[in-house]
Amino acid sequence: MSEALVEQGPQNNANTGKKGEAKAEAYLTDEGYTIICRNWRTRSGEIDIIAEKDGVLVFCEVKTLPHSPQDTLEYVLSKRKQRKIIETAKCFLLDNRQYSNSYIRFDVLVIDVPRYSPVYHIQNAFSEFI
Template sequence: MNTKQIGDNGENRAVEYLISNGFAIIERNWRTKGGEVDIIAFKNDTIVFVEVKTLPNGTIDMIQRELNYQKRQRIIKTSKRFLLKHRQYSNSYIRFDVIVIDMPGLEPVYHIENAFTE
């Protein structure tokens, strides 16, 4: 599998995980000129913007590098654009999660709630 296929497979597994844990999937790969959010989900009055990282050879340091300040800011900026376009979620709580797929030493689907904040 190439990198895109590995990433797509990881996102599919993350969606399955979220659905099995009671989340409704609102969007996948929601894009603007400035960025993309892998998964936008909703559960218990909370809209969750999820970044998925498939890292079969990854480490904690790699996650930190992949989710550097600029990447987090792009996700936050993109999420704000989503909320401006979808006002029905304006009274919802907002959370930024990360789901790590297949990283050695972690569960196959590892969910980090509130991974970062604005």
């Protein structure tokens, strides 16, 4: 098996994703966010990081793209994936009523894209009205 195939295998992708999520969490913490949880799952989907800052509850999708061209940023999240994140966020809010009056926001943190900062934070990347 060639080295290139080993590098792109599912286990390596999972490790890359976990490292990217750890980098995103450290970044958010450094920026003053409180991490509420990571990898919150329901049957309908998963939210990588849920954080809070200044009364705003932030649902974060983390994409680690170390070998992707710059124009990949335009295609990071499909409309279908956005809907899944929104539905999963609604489940989180139903299960965690203490946040039901919070402002919410959907952010994307893109990790390690060449020629961008190591953590490229896109605030308000999408909304329920898509």
